[in-house]
Amino acid sequence: MLANRLTRGTLGAAMIAVALGTTSVVSQVSTAAAWSLEEAAAPYKGATIRTIGEALPPLEAMKKLAPEFEKRTGIKVEIEMYEHSEAVNKVMLDLNSRRGRYDFIIQPHRELGKFVTNGHLGSLEKYLDSAELRDPQFKPEDQLYPRLWKEISWYDGKVYGFPFTALSMYMWYRSDLLSDEKEKEGFKARYGYDLAPAQDWKQYRDIAEWFTRPDQRLYGTALQGKRHEALWYEWLNFLYSFGGDMLDTKSGSECGPVIVNSPQAIAATEYYKSLKAFSPPDTLNYFWDDVMALMQQGEVAQLIMWNDSTYAVAVDESASTVVGKMGFDIVPQGEGGKVAQVEGWSYLVPTSSKNKEAAYLFIQWMMDYDQQLNQHLNGGATARPDVYSSEEVQKLPYSRASMDSNAVARSKPTVPLSGEMTDILVRELSSYLADEKTAKEALDRSAQDISTLLGSCAPMKYPVE
Amino acid sequence: MNKSWKILAIGILACVLVIALTPYLWILLTSFKGRLDILSPDPRWFFTPTFSNYPEVFLGKDYLPLVLNSLIISISSTVLSIGIGVPAAYVFARTDFAGKEDLFFFFLTTRMAPPISIAVPLFMFFTALGLTDTIYAVVIAHTSFNLSLVVWMMRGFFAEIPREIDEAAMMDGRSKLGAFVRVVVPMAAPGMAATAVLCFILSWNEFLYAFILVAFEGRPLTVGIPGLITPHGTLWGQVAAVAVVATLPILVFTFLVQKHLVRGLTFGAVKG
Amino acid sequence: MNTVKQLSRGRFLLDRGASLPLLLPATLLVLVFLVGPFGYMAYTAMTDLSYANPDQNGAFIGLDNFRQLVRNDPVFWDSFWLTIRFVVASVTVEFALGFALAWLIWRFIERQRLLTTLLLVPMMLAPVAVGLIWRLLLQGDFGMVSYYLRAVGLLSQQSAVFSTPYLVMPTIIAIDVWQWTPFVTLIILAGLMSLPKAPFEAATMDGAGPWRQFIDIMLPLLRPIIALVLLLRGIDAFKEFDKVFILTGGGPGTVSELLSIYAYRVNFKNWNLGYGATVAFMVYLVVLILCSIFYKAVYWKSPVGKV
Secondary structure, eight states: HHHHHHOOOOOHHHHHHHHHHHHHHHHHSSSSSGOOOOHHHGGGGTTEEEEEEEEHHHHHHHHHHHHHHHHHOOEEEEEEEOOOOOOOOOOHHHHHHTOOOOOEEEEEGGGGHHHTTTBBBOOOOHHHHHHOOOTTOOHHHHSSSSHHHHHEEEETEEOOOOEEEEEHHHEEHHHHHHHHHHHHHHHHHSSSSSOOOSSSSHHHHHHHHHHGGHHHHHBBBOOOSSSSSHHHHHHHHHHHHHTOOOOOOOTTTOOOOOOOSSSHHHHHHHHHHHGGGSOOTTTGOOHHHHHHHHHHOOOSSSSEEEEHHHHHHTTTTTTTTTSSSSEEEEBBBBTTTTTTEEEEEEEETTTTTSSSHHHHHHHHHHTTTTHOOEEEEEEOOOOOOHHHTTTHHHHSTTTHHHHHHHHHOOOOOOOOHHHHHHHHHHHHHHHHHSSSSSSOOOOOOOOHHHHOOOOGGGGGOOOOO | OOHHHHHHHHHHHHHHHHHHHHHHHHHHHHHOOOOHHOOOOOOOOSSSOOOOHHHIIITHHHHHHHHHHHHHHHHHHHHHHHHHHHHHHHHHHHHHOTHHHHHHHHHHHHHTHHHHHHHHHHHHHHHHTTTTTTTHHHHHHHHHHHHHHHHHHHHHHHSOOOOOHHHHHHHTTTHHHHHHHIIHHHHHHHHHHHHHHHHHHHHHHHHHHHHHHSSSGGGOOOHGGGGOOOOOOOOOHHHHHHHHHHHHHHHHHHHHHHHHHHHHHHTOOOOO | OOOHHHHHHHHOOOOOOHHHHEEEEEEEHHHHIIIIIHHHHHHTTTBBBOSSTOOOOOOOOOOHHHHHHHHOOOOHHHHHHHHHHHHHHHHHHHHHHHHHHHHHHHHHOOOHHHHHHHHOOOOSSSSHHHHHHHHHHHOOOOOTHHHHHHTTTTTTTTOGGGGGGGHHHHHHHHHHHHHHHHHHHHHHHHHHHOOHHHHHHHHHTTTTTTTHIIIIHHHHHHHHHHHHHHHHHHHHHHHHHHHHHHHHTTTTTTTTTTTTHHHHHHISSOOHHHHHHHHHHHHHHHHHHHHHIIIIIIIIIIITTTO
């Protein structure tokens, strides 16, 4: 550190004396406490780091926080915000051209395999091991949900990033409707048990059926049935909860037998479609945006949605008519027990980055408690349990559902060809919803196509004649 | 009898006009609605207007610079297309050389490939030249694509100017370039104006190349629109506000060059 | 004849020496910035390049992709035939309606400028905006057009256009018709305005009725323009992407998966660029054939189109 200052060669003797004095004072206290962001960032002062992510509230929150980092470090932060698929495509083009426009990137974790196996990402271990760069207070292994972190930001046993958002899906329901005395009475008379937030899929369907009243513009649920990734994400909740999966593997970076046409998967898929009867008529045209609008308009009794969208329906009165009338819980249980499907965006540092160290410092700073809390309260989804236990976060009506889901998050394939796997499944599931084929036909075809795609490492466990 | 036919015809055309314009009118109305009015299940033709969508998206979300970017990109590529395309068109109209018609046809074939398919090669190519993320990249791309239009349209306009005019100018002792600039160009000016406006519209409306080639800070309006569709609920009022601003100059220009539009849209094959 | 002679004597404004510098910039620009990337695409089509799969690193594989596409890719062929059906249906309807409107305007309206300008609004909007506008209008719960379709009984209360598979393509065609019929109208109208009067006067003298005049005189005279309109629309319809991408993404199932949507998925979702380039190349070939017909039919043989 001292050597560093001296070699800059611009300091006068008096300045050196002051610097020496400061260092000696600090070193007396303790070596661990000597780390400060300002000093760690000094070599990178004047640098500009650029990043890219999806145009959503947590990124907007980050943009508002960045000036403080800039003031403390003299490192300028530029943030580019694009629509979901635009943000992903821009990064793919940048990484593959190796021109290094982005010093770090914020990307969904399903992209990890593509990035890592093609050599676009470097492991962050060396920064975590670096005494100059690593803040001794930053202990991700203790401070983050370990499973979430491993799922979202690790690949093949190596760490590549830190969670920007830890997204999961859980059940949203109208607590005012479910606790209405008249509804409770009628429901019990009809179904023989008490009306309460669904614990299993039978209850979920009963509630959906009970509240489907098109003449009152109320529907039991709303499926995200458009041919779009949203359909796949939603279906995963059903698949996992029914005890099914896509590949028979332990982690997302492994290839393994294809089990997407297992009996459990077929049951989950058939159940999923059965809910179409209790969805609004345009349900095959919905993705997240539409069901969000319906929920805000108070036209749906319960559905399964993203945690980072919760804020706009449960808190934001300018957009929602159901503030104060919402309840949240983990998705109902099936054979697969308590599960949640998790997705997340990560801070990653590309190998083509021109300011890797400065980027690491910014990411590390963003992972601090204060920044995480700020981001979370502005519509983000942190991966730090201590943020969840803060008083302000506890007051949010969806915090418990978020925490429960985070605790039981399931991994999903992040292998290089997982994008094409998703594309196959979206096509086949959409065909099934549109009555072009049966669930078995759709999943058999998916299994065949995925097995062909992944090759010899992915035989079909349930062969098709 | 004839009169009642005429009334019927006017009636039909009026209906067609309503169908053609209502969607745009609806977007205009939507840009002045609050979220709850937009999401109302029964269409609201009358509502308390809000003027907040425009400032929210253009100032709050910093979309104002995107208007400027759109203008810079469209105007530069138009100027370049005209500057480079007009002389070429003049050559096609005035000389004969082996392979002329083939070269002329070649210009047209550049418009055949679906943009979606050439997008990745285009990006890699411009990256190799070190041009991606600069405004030059998209200006060059739009210019190249609009050249075929300029060459095809302007050849027709030049063909209408009698060759004797060129000749007379030469007789006056002007230089070749002088004759072209001072005599021929002014005569072709109305056609050039129409061509320029069409180039402007095509560049202004273009999405894919602009998305791929331009840096974030240089992106035009069309590239900014999808960013308003989010899992947190699409802000349709803001989408509509951007759409209205993005189409207004086009509507004005369409009206201005309506006379020459036919020729432009048919690559000069039909004289409007 | 006179001008040709002058040209050969070299007294004309442009000689060979002067032509080259005028022609060169345009030709070079197109060669470098369009043919360059296109050549790169054509080469990519003969490799296994993928940005997703690290095992496919761009090795040269000759025509394997083309073989796979032609023999082994039912998804491509489904999309191909769907695209053909889309092109035929939308262009036919646009032509019939556009012709009828042009005739009405030509026959009954004297001051046409404002009317035709207003009619042009749909086709002048940015394609991205058109897709979004119709997404809003046809949304099943709060879409204005959906509401009125239900109110007049064209759509049942319990359905919505984009959630009813058999209504999806007709709806997309209808939107295309909304957007592009004015194009047909405008051009046919220009053709009608330029018709000579003499043949019709002569036919009237001979006692031919309006229908015979339409069949025997008007249609043959308009033939080049009709061919032009059909082909220009055909080429554009073949490339249709923006509206369908925003409205349905190719679904539900595969009912609206046009070739351009398929090409998008292969290139931008699966990043299988070698194969994606092959799909793109095939699309280009089809359009090139259409274009060649257009050029031969319209520019070389027709008195109207000759420039």
